[in-house]
Amino acid sequence: MYIDPHVHMVSRTTDDYQRMALAGCVAITEPAFWAGYDRSSPQGFFDYFRQLTDFEPKRAAQYGIRHHTWLCINPKEAEDPVFAREVIALIPQFLKCESVLGIGEIGLNKNSRNELEILDAHLALAAEHNLMVLVHTPHLEDKLKGTILIMDAIRNHARLDPGRVLIDHVEEHTVRHVLDRGFWAGMTLYPDTKVTPQRAVDIFEMHGTERIWINSAGDWGQSDPLAVPKAQVEMKSRGHSLESVKKVSFDNPLAFLSQSGKFRIA
Amino acid sequence: MPGTPPPLSPRAVVDRYFLEHRAKMLDLASFFDRVQRAHGEGADDFRVKALEACAVVLLDGKPERARRMLELLSDLTTTPINHAPTKGATGACAANLLMNQNPKAQA
Numbered sequence: 295m296y297i298d299p300h301v302h303m304v305s306r307t308t309d310d311y312q313r314m315a316l317a318g319c320v321a322i323t324e325p326a327f328w329a330g331y332d333r334s335s336p337q338g339f340f341d342y343f344r345q346l347t348d349f350e351p352k353r354a355a356q357y358g359i360r361h362h363t364w365l366c367i368n369p370k371e372a373e374d375p376v377f378a379r380e381v382i383a384l385i386p387q388f389l390k391c392e393s394v395l396g397i398g399e400i401g402l403n404k405n406s407r408n409e410l411e412i413l414d415a416h417l418a419l420a421a422e423h424n425l426m427v428l429v430h431t432p433h434l435e436d437k438l439k440g441t442i443l444i445m446d447a448i449r450n451h452a453r454l455d456p457g458r459v460l461i462d463h464v465e466e467h468t469v470r471h472v473l474d475r476g477f478w479a480g481m482t483l484y485p486d487t488k489v490t491p492q493r494a495v496d497i498f499e500m501h502g503t504e505r506i507w508i509n510s511a512g513d514w515g516q517s518d519p520l521a522v523p524k525a526q527v528e529m530k531s532r533g534h535s536l537e538s539v540k541k542v543s544f545d546n547p548l549a550f551l552s553q554s555g556k557f558r559i560a
Numbered sequence: 561m562p563g564t565p566p567p568l569s570p571r572a573v574v575d576r577y578f579l580e581h582r583a584k585m586l587d588l589a590s591f592f593d594r595v596q597r598a599h600g601e602g603a604d605d606f607r608v609k610a611l612e613a614c615a616v617v618l619l620d621g622k623p624e625r626a627r628r629m630l631e632l633l634s635d636l637t638t639t640p641i642n643h644a645p646t647k648g649a650t651g652a653c654a655a656n657l658l659m660n661q662n663p664k665a666q667a
Contacts, residue, residue, distance in 0.1 A: 328647075373644050404644035405635075434649035435656075438634040467630035487651075492577075493626065500563040531576075533567030 296543040297559075298322045298522050299551065300399070300428070300462060300480060300509035303350055303361070304342075310512070310519045315357035317523040321559050323362040323551065324350060325399035325428050328370040330514055336380040339367065343384065347391040360558050362551070364398030364428045365389075372403070372412035382415055389423060395554040396420060398428025399462060402440040405432060413447055421453040426554050428480075431463045433487060441468045445475055458553055462509070465489055469501055478550050482511040483521035491525035495532060503538060507546045610652035632656070 295318045303311070303324055314322075324346060333339060346363040354361035365388055367381040388394055400416040402409045420427050427448075432440035441461065448454055461472045462480035465488065472479040481497060482488040489497070494508055512519035522543055529539045551557035566573065588611075595608055614629045622628075635653045 370647050403647060404649075405640050406644040407640045407642060409644065410640050432649070434651045435633055435635050435653040436649055438631065439637060442638070443640060465630055466624070466627035467634065496566075496626075498564065499566050502563045534564070538564070 295320055295540075296522050296526065297547040297551075298510050298512075298519070299460075299507055299547040300325060300482065300511045301519060302327055302511065302513035303354065304345055305514035306512055306519055308353060308356075311354055311357045311359060314519055315359055317520055319359055319522075321360040321362070321557070322354065323364065323395060323428075323557075325364040325430070326366050326368060327399060327430075327513065328368040332371055336377070336384060339381045340384055343388050347388055347393055351393050362393045362395050362557060364396050365394060366397050366400045366416055367412065368399065369401050369403040369409045369413065369430060369432075372409045373406065375408050375411050378412045379415060382412075382419060385419065386423070389425070392556060395551060395556055396426035396428065399430035400427065401430035401444050402432050403430075403436070405436055405440045405443055410443065410447060413444065414450075417448060417451045417454060421451045424453075426551075427454065427459040429459060429461045431461060431468065437463070437465065438467055441471060445471070445477065448477075449475075460507075460550060463488055463511075464497075464506075466493070466497060469497055469506075473501065473505060477505070479506045481506065481508050483508060483518070483525055484511065485516055485518065487516075491521065491528040494525050495528050495534070498529070498534075498538075498542060503541050503546070505546070505550075506542065507550070508542055606654040606657055607650060607652045610657050613657060 298314065298319055299322070301322050301324060303322065326342065326346060343365055346365070350363070351361040365385050367378045372378045397416050397420040400413055402413060417427070429444055431437050431444065444461065448456070448459060456476035457478070460478040460480050463482045464472050464479045469479055481494045483491055483494055508522055508525050510519050510521035511517060512521070518524070526539050526543055530536070548559070568576065595603065610633055613632055617625055617629050617632060633652050634656060636656050
């Protein structure tokens, strides 16, 4: 049994839901993200938010998987602050939906001033509505710098409790920074650009299993919606206890997400 | 935060992962050979230089090689840029590489 707390199912087929269910997935959370192209209007985001809050929960339920979501405009589309603020203005009307857990995945992409401005607008919205936050950290060479800038930006919002914020896509050079500041950390299991299941288990061995989870972040790019159960197998095959495996792939996401008051297991 | 030592012995780790990483090492050697055999621009590409710098870390015998390599490949500046020039990332940072080659530049 496991929870995949970060997966972009709008980009995946119904067959993937079936395979995830067969592998033991009981619940997922899906942050809003970039479609691979810039949407041409805020109305495009309104339709996307309807897909996330209405259509996907029904599709997942066919396989006994409980679907939840996080809403935002992704940092990749934050370089136009006027457009981004129009999208952010759409979010409050969706917050009453039963499956909306908070704001995410917000953060930075290239660490620009406009991205920081829109990150701050999202954080203000989260603080105003007492929402949980799921953070995307930048890719590759931009990750270390962006992770620090993001945590500094969050610290400027005193009403945001780091214990209700998860900083995702950590790797060996950022995990300690995130945990030491009291945030939760997420590891994304990607074939090339983030961590492999082997490296994720190495990180557990070096940094422990408190306030940390694993996810597939399966999307339209090279990714694997079965990455979490593959990491479970890696842990078990090295001799880690079933309790440890369950902690990082079920108990920890359950503990973090339950703070929303809306997270449910199928 | 304390971690958990790997339950496997060093010998068991080698037994389990050697062939996989032997193949990755050969892939890396083959990649450098491929770049060297190719003609035209790009022989001095900063990304290749970055991998060469990583190879030094790989062989230095000190712990936490993965973390140190990732730092070597990172943008180590601390202030936001004015505008995002693109959405993508290259995987290495030319300016950081220059600083590592010339420590005086870090001052």
